[in-house]
Amino acid sequence: MGGTPGRTLGTIERIWRYPLKSTGGELLDEAAVDARGLVGDRLYAVRDAEGKFGSGKNTRRFRRMPGLLRLRSRYPGGAVGRPPELLDPDGEPVADATAYVRRYLGRDDVEVAREGAVSHFDQLPVSVLTTATLDWVRAAVPGVPVDERRFRPNLLVRTPPGTPAFVEDEWFGDTARIGDTLRLRFERASERCLMTNEAQQDLPHSPRILRALAQAHDMRLDALATVAQPGRVRLGDTLELR
Template sequence: MDDGTVLGTVERIWRYPVKSTGGELLFEAEADARGLVGDRLYAVRDADGKLGSGKNTRRFRRMPGLLRLRSRYPDGVVAGVPELLDADGVPAPDATACVRRHLGRDDVEVAREEAVSHFDQLPLSVLTTATLDWVRAAVPGVPVDERRFRPNLLVRTPPGTLPFVEDLWFGSTARIGGGSLRVRFERSSERCAMVNEAQQELPHSPLVLRAVARGHDMRLDALATVAGPGRVRVGDPVRVERAVPPAP
């Protein structure tokens, strides 16, 4: 991989205003050191201070069903509490009331990020169509699109690109589009049962995580940090700016 190589083009941009809910599809978005502006800025928080997620950890508490909700910023403007859409796609006037009703519990609220980060790992997730196509082939009969893996950017790679090409990007820096946005690819996400969960048009299936476990040791995508803030748009090329030096 040489400096200047075009890795692909941005096909879709996703932002998830409330962590662990379905997100909003954007044509363009601003990115700063934290990631896409407004991404996972809010989360469902319980009385113990744990954040709703697909897994149980020191910071997170598994809350099945959150993916059946979707979140968005009205008119795309990151200001105030995001709007939630219930399982039928109907906007809810009160986000916390919607979550409490949906989960059947009154000890949760939709809360803005404070001292504890809402990100599981790094701020930006990038997935290629080559890897997504591999997953589809590995689980025939199971509806699969990028929403199962919750990337911020889905990058369309050239024909013939091998799956898991993201692994080759780690340690490199890329420029997205013709502006100032630069990202550094660091490592991949370790996947959990959330990829199996049901959401709009995607039924529950344990086969998805099993396929990722067998095919790529539970890892899938490229996690990145923002090396230079800027704007990303659908159709932007993703071009290597500084490649990983070849092994001696």
Template sequence: MTAVIGTIRMIWRYPVKSTGGERLDCADVGARGLEGDRLFAVRDAGGKLGSGKNTRRFRRMPGLLHLRSCYPDGPAGPPALLDPHGEAVPDPDAYLRRYLGRADVALAREETVSHFDQLPLSVLTTATLDWVRSAVPGVPVDERRFRPNLVVRTPPGTRPFAEDDWLGRTARIGDTLRVAFVRSSERCAMTNEAQQDLPHSPLILRAVARAHDTRLDALATVVTPGRVRLGDSLQLLR
């Protein structure tokens, strides 16, 4: 038996980690996640990746979220880096060095170490997004705050954080894609960061922390590769 819990409303891919991404109508999904997702990152001379936080692997590089990235010719080719006005820059490395004020940064393709913070696929429901909006009235909130790959439209009355019920279960998306939900993301201050038309606000992370221990979404691994399309159903398998 299966239970349909929603349909795919948005598909997001982020060709360059920690920049704004591109919305898609469909995407191939393999063991690594959406084809081309976070395949590139801004890397410094010490090997750390540009991010909104400082950790053993990541270096905070303020301003990256005001940029966007896309694959003009599909994920088989190189990504384009778009400036804050949405214009593709001719030389991404030179632009990043000027923009970030660092002489040691360059776009780097993933090698042996994954660019992902955690697992390769992030799924978020409209029910949870609606809750966040209600928790921080007056603060512009949309899915870009949380950088999911898939946004699932859930039926009216679905409780927020319904993604918790998926953990430990397998789901079918569309005709062939199967994923296994493992855990939820632990959110950091990056959810508060300004990006494009979204202003900085510390209220978002505070609200998620109070209500749900900073956890939000469902992270998954890919069991059976396939293709995801807008409008596909997401079915939990029993």
């Protein structure tokens, strides 16, 4: 790759990390990224007695647990070495995360657990979404509040005016540089599920969002990436295809 100039796709506008899978996340000014993804991202999950993780869908690894999105999680002081703090729907930290989710979900067979041998990620480590695609979603569902939290990306990229929606599709198979050392290889888009429609904090439930994606883009949205070279990402960094 060397110093060969690349094609600038946009700049990093927001950085999101989700310490506890399927809850609302935390906004960061910068983040370390290793082979697993953003350090600390989805490192914890709500796990049931069968070893399935709380999610917006039922699969071999995941168990649908409605309501988790109304909660948020964060690492106090950004210290990933400690378990994350869980915030209730009013934004107040809870004293005991496992005890709280048991009461909240009405289940005594769940616990907040750190990732072990089974990955907490739905698909690939890093999700990147553009403002061009996000603006398309807003236009497709007028009257429905929409921001990137609906789609839970790690990176929101501000794209230039005139950039087409779903431009992320053009990146698949390419490697991008972010900052001095970070390299992401774009592989494919996320396949969206009912979680996209669910209420969270100040965003109400709406089935129109997933319906619009199904009609226009086969329920796919964003660019999923693997980490080709670890590094750091900071707000304002450019995203360049190499």
